[in-house]
Amino acid sequence: MRDDILKSLIEVNGTKLLLIILDGLSGIPDATGKTELETAFKENMDRLAKTNDLGYMVPVATGITPGSGPGHLSVFGYDPFEYQIGRGILESLGLGIKVDDKTVTARCNFATVDKEGKIIDRRAGRISTDNNKRLVSILNQNIKEISGHKVEFYSGKEHRFVTIVRGVDGNAFVNDTDPQVTDTKPLKAEPFGPNSEECANIINRIFEKSMDILKDETKANAILFRGISKIPIIESFYEKYRLKSACIATYPMYKGLASLVGMDVLDTKDSLNEQVKSLKNNFNNYDFFFFHVKKTDSFGEDGDFNSKVKVIEEFDKIIPEILSLNFDVIAITADHSTPSVMKAHSYHYVPLLFINRFPRPVDVNGFSEKESLKGSIGKIYSKELMSLMLAASLRLKKFGA
Amino acid sequence: MRDDILKSLIEVNGTKLLLIILDGLSGIPDATGKTELETAFKENMDRLAKTNDLGYMVPVATGITPGSGPGHLSVFGYDPFEYQIGRGILESLGLGIKVDDKTVTARCNFATVDKEGKIIDRRAGRISTDNNKRLVSILNQNIKEISGHKVEFYSGKEHRFVTIVRGVDGNAFVNDTDPQVTDTKPLKAEPFGPNSEECANIINRIFEKSMDILKDETKANAILFRGISKIPIIESFYEKYRLKSACIATYPMYKGLASLVGMDVLDTKDSLNEQVKSLKNNFNNYDFFFFHVKKTDSFGEDGDFNSKVKVIEEFDKIIPEILSLNFDVIAITADHSTPSVMKAHSYHYVPLLFINRFPRPVDVNGFSEKESLKGSIGKIYSKELMSLMLAASLRLKKFGA
Numbered sequence: 001m002r003d004d005i006l007k008s009l010i011e012v013n014g015t016k017l018l019l020i021i022l023d024g025l026s027g028i029p030d031a032t033g034k035t036e037l038e039t040a041f042k043e044n045m046d047r048l049a050k051t052n053d054l055g056y057m058v059p060v061a062t063g064i065t066p067g068s069g070p071g072h073l074s075v076f077g078y079d080p081f082e083y084q085i086g087r088g089i090l091e092s093l094g095l096g097i098k099v100d101d102k103t104v105t106a107r108c109n110f111a112t113v114d115k116e117g118k119i120i121d122r123r124a125g126r127i128s129t130d131n132n133k134r135l136v137s138i139l140n141q142n143i144k145e146i147s148g149h150k151v152e153f154y155s156g157k158e159h160r161f162v163t164i165v166r167g168v169d170g171n172a173f174v175n176d177t178d179p180q181v182t183d184t185k186p187l188k189a190e191p192f193g194p195n196s197e198e199c200a201n202i203i204n205r206i207f208e209k210s211m212d213i214l215k216d217e218t219k220a221n222a223i224l225f226r227g228i229s230k231i232p233i234i235e236s237f238y239e240k241y242r243l244k245s246a247c248i249a250t251y252p253m254y255k256g257l258a259s260l261v262g263m264d265v266l267d268t269k270d271s272l273n274e275q276v277k278s279l280k281n282n283f284n285n286y287d288f289f290f291f292h293v294k295k296t297d298s299f300g301e302d303g304d305f306n307s308k309v310k311v312i313e314e315f316d317k318i319i320p321e322i323l324s325l326n327f328d329v330i331a332i333t334a335d336h337s338t339p340s341v342m343k344a345h346s347y348h349y350v351p352l353l354f355i356n357r358f359p360r361p362v363d364v365n366g367f368s369e370k371e372s373l374k375g376s377i378g379k380i381y382s383k384e385l386m387s388l389m390l391a392a393s394l395r396l397k398k399f400g401a
Numbered sequence: 402m403r404d405d406i407l408k409s410l411i412e413v414n415g416t417k418l419l420l421i422i423l424d425g426l427s428g429i430p431d432a433t434g435k436t437e438l439e440t441a442f443k444e445n446m447d448r449l450a451k452t453n454d455l456g457y458m459v460p461v462a463t464g465i466t467p468g469s470g471p472g473h474l475s476v477f478g479y480d481p482f483e484y485q486i487g488r489g490i491l492e493s494l495g496l497g498i499k500v501d502d503k504t505v506t507a508r509c510n511f512a513t514v515d516k517e518g519k520i521i522d523r524r525a526g527r528i529s530t531d532n533n534k535r536l537v538s539i540l541n542q543n544i545k546e547i548s549g550h551k552v553e554f555y556s557g558k559e560h561r562f563v564t565i566v567r568g569v570d571g572n573a574f575v576n577d578t579d580p581q582v583t584d585t586k587p588l589k590a591e592p593f594g595p596n597s598e599e600c601a602n603i604i605n606r607i608f609e610k611s612m613d614i615l616k617d618e619t620k621a622n623a624i625l626f627r628g629i630s631k632i633p634i635i636e637s638f639y640e641k642y643r644l645k646s647a648c649i650a651t652y653p654m655y656k657g658l659a660s661l662v663g664m665d666v667l668d669t670k671d672s673l674n675e676q677v678k679s680l681k682n683n684f685n686n687y688d689f690f691f692f693h694v695k696k697t698d699s700f701g702e703d704g705d706f707n708s709k710v711k712v713i714e715e716f717d718k719i720i721p722e723i724l725s726l727n728f729d730v731i732a733i734t735a736d737h738s739t740p741s742v743m744k745a746h747s748y749h750y751v752p753l754l755f756i757n758r759f760p761r762p763v764d765v766n767g768f769s770e771k772e773s774l775k776g777s778i779g780k781i782y783s784k785e786l787m788s789l790m791l792a793a794s795l796r797l798k799k800f801g802a
Binding site: 002005006009358359360361362363374375376378379380384386387388389390391392396397398399400401 | 429430436457461462463464465466467468469470471472481482485486487488491628740742743745746747748749750770771774779780
C-alpha cells in the first residue's frame with residue numbers, strides 16, 4: 001500500500017479504535033500438543049472470534065523474528081526495514097528523557113569484570129536499584145562531558161541504565177560493546193556505518209573513564225553499551241492517519257515506541273485493571289488507543305508456559321469492560337510470537353482477532369493460532385493492519401471513481 | 402509479477418478465455434446471518450465450485466475500497482496505483498466519444514442554484530433525458546470554443562452529461578467543482594498538480610458562460626464538473642497479453658474501461674440473455690471476453706438485499722448456455738464487494754470461481770465468500786488473476802530452463 005495514496009483517502013470521523021498487543025502472545029504446541037493460547041480458558045475471546053473476523057499476520061517478513069521495535073512499528077503501519085530504531089532511543093523515550101536529532105542514546109548494563117577486564121557477570125549480579133542509583137549518581141558527577149559533548153546517565157531497574165550524549169552531529173552506527181557472553185573483554189565501539197567515528201570515540205572514552213571511576217566496586221565495576229542510536233526521523237501517527245492516539249503501556253520500551261510515533265503516553269499503574277481504568281478515563285480524548293500487555297512475552301521468554309496461559313486468562317476477564325466502551329474497531333493481536341518452548345521471540349505468524357461492525361464471520365471454535373488460519377482476513381502483513389482498522393471504522397474514502 | 406517477465410512467457414494458442422465480473426457481487430451477512438451470495442439459489446455455480454478451483458482476491462490493497470475504475474483495472478492486471486483514471490474519461494469512452502492525449506473530459510451534472518448561486522439541488526431534480534438533450538444542444542450552440550480550444554457537450558441520462566475540451570497540451574490535475582453538498586456555491590476549478598492552470602481556467606470559463614446561457618432555466622440553471630481528466634497512456638490488453646479481447650457490458654463506464662485497455666466493445670442490449678447472445682455471436686472472433694453484470698452492484702448500493710440475490714440467481718440460470726460454448730477458462734468474480742447492509746462499495750475481499758481444465762478441487766459446499774477461503778487458489782490480488790487465466794489456458798511458457 002502506497003503511503004501517499006492511503007493518506008489521500010483518509011477522512012476523519014468520530015469512531016474509536018483500539019489496538020491491543022498481547023506481547024509475544026502466540027506460541028507453538030508444547031508436549032500437551034497445545035499452544036498457550038489454545039490452553040487458556042478465554043471464553044470472551046473465543047466468543048468474539050465466532051462473530052467477528054479472524055486472520056493471521058506476518059510480523060515483518062517470512063522467516064524474520066522481530067525484536068520489540070520492528071514488531072510494534074509494523075503493527076503501527078511503519079515499514080520496519082525503513083525505520084530501524086535502536087533500543088537505546090526507545091528506552092530513553094520510555095523514561096521520558098528529552099532527545100533531539102543530536103542526541104546519542106545507549107542502553108547500558110552494569111557488569112562485573114575480573115582483573116584482566118574479562119566479563120564475569122553481564123548484569124553485575126542484578127544489583128539493587130538503589131545501588132544502581134548510587135552508581136549512576138557517581139557517573140553523573142565524574143563524567144559530565146567528553147570532548148565538548150554533554151553526557152548524562154539515567155537509572156533504570158537493577159543493573160540497567162541509560163547513557164545520553166548531547167550535541168553529536170554525525171551518525172551513531174556503532175556496535176554494542178556487550179559481547180553477549182562472559183569470559184571475554186567488553187568489545188570496543190567501532191563505527192559500522194558512515195560518519196560515526198565521533199560517536200564510537202565518545203563511547204570508548206566513556207567506557208575508559210567509567211572503568212577508572214568504578215574500579216573499587218565489588219560487583220558493578222564495568223559498563224556495557226547496547227543499542228547505541230540516535231532518534232530517527234519518523235512521521236507521526238497523526239500525520240499518517242489523522243488519529244489522535246494514546247498509549248497505555250507499563251514498560252518504558254513500549255511507551256518509547258509509542259512516543260516515537262507521536263502518541264500521548266498515558267499514566268497507568270502496572271496492572272490490567274489499572275490499564276483499563278486509564279482507557280476509560282481517557283476514552284473521550286482520543287480516537288485511537290494502543291493497549292500493551294507485556295507479561296505474555298516475559299513468561300514466554302522464561303519458558304513458563306503455565307504463567308503465560310494465566311496472563312491470557314486474566315486478560316480475557318477484562319474484555320467485557322473494554323467492550324462496554326463500545327469501540328468501533330478492536331484488534332487483538334501480537335507483535336510477534338514468543339513460544340514458551342523456545343524461550344524466545346520467534347518468526348511464526350501471529351493470530352489476529354478483529355472485532356468490528358462489518359464482519360464476515362466463519363465457523364471457528366475460538367481464537368487461536370490454528371483457527372485464525374480459517375479466518376476471513378486471511379494472511380496479511382502486520383503493517384497492513386492499520387489500513388484495515390481505518391477501513392472498518394469507515395475512515396477511508398473510496399479509491400478512484 | 403513483473404510485467405516484462407510475464408510478457409516474455411506469453412505464447413498464443415487457440416484457447417478461449419472468459420472473465421465474468423458480477424459487479425460488487427460479494428457482501429457481508431445481513432440479519433439472517435448470510436450474504437447475498439450465500440442466500441441465492443445458484444445450483445450451477447455451486448456445482449462448478451465443487452469440481453473447479455476457488456480463491457479469494459484483494460481487489461487493490463488491504464483496507465482499500467475500490468471505485469469501479471481501480472476495481473476493474475486490477476482485474477485486468479493493471480496496477481491501479483499506477484493508472485489512476487478519472488471518471489470523466491471513462492464515461493466519455495463509454496459513450497463512444499473519441500478522445501486523444503490532448504482531450505480533457507469531465508462528467509457533469511445539471512444542477513439547480515438559487516439567486517445567490519448556492520446549490521439547491523445537485524441533480525436539477527433529475528430532469529428528463531429529453532430535457533437534458535435540449536440543454537446540451539443549447540450549450541453546444543453557445544459554447545463552441547474557449548480561447549482556441551474546441552468544446553463539446555454530450556448528453557447522458559437524466560441530469561448527466563459530458564464536457565470535452567480539445568487541444569489541451571498541459572495536464573488536467575484540477576479539482577471537482579461539485580462540492581458534494583447543497584447550500585454552498587459550486588467550487589472554482591483549481592489546479593492541484595503541475596501544468597494544469599490552463600485546464601482550470603477553461604473549466605472556469607465554461608462555468609461562467611453556462612451560468613449566463615442557463616440563467617432562465619427553472620431547474621437546470623447551473624453545471625457541476627466532476628472527474629476532470631485526460632486519457633492516461635496505458636498499454637493495451639493485446640500488447641500486454643497477446644489476447645484479442647472484447648467487452649460485453651451494458652453501462653458506459655465499463656465499456657469505457659474496456660476500450661481504455663483496447664478491448665473491442667460489442668453491441669448488446671441490456672439483459673443477461675442479450676449479453677449471452679452477443680457472446681455466442683462473437684465467440685469465434687476473440688480470444689478473451691470481459692462479460693460485465695452491473696445490477697449486483699446497483700442493488701447493493703441501494704441496500705436492496707433481495708433484488709441483489711435475484712440478480713445472482715438470474716445470472717446462475719444463464720451459466721449452462723455459457724458452458725456450452727466450451728471456454729478453456731472462465732473466471733467468475735467481482736471487482737469489489739458491495740454489501741447491501743453497507744449500501745456502498747467496501748474493502749472486503751472478493752470470492753473467485755475459477756473454471757478450468759486443470760483444477761485442484763477441495764471439499765466445499767458451493768460458491769460463497771466463506772467457501773472461497775478454503776479454495777485451492779488461496780488469497781491473491783485481483784491483478785494476479787490474468788496470469789492465472791493465461792496459465793490455465795496454457796498461454797504461458799515455462800519460466801527458466
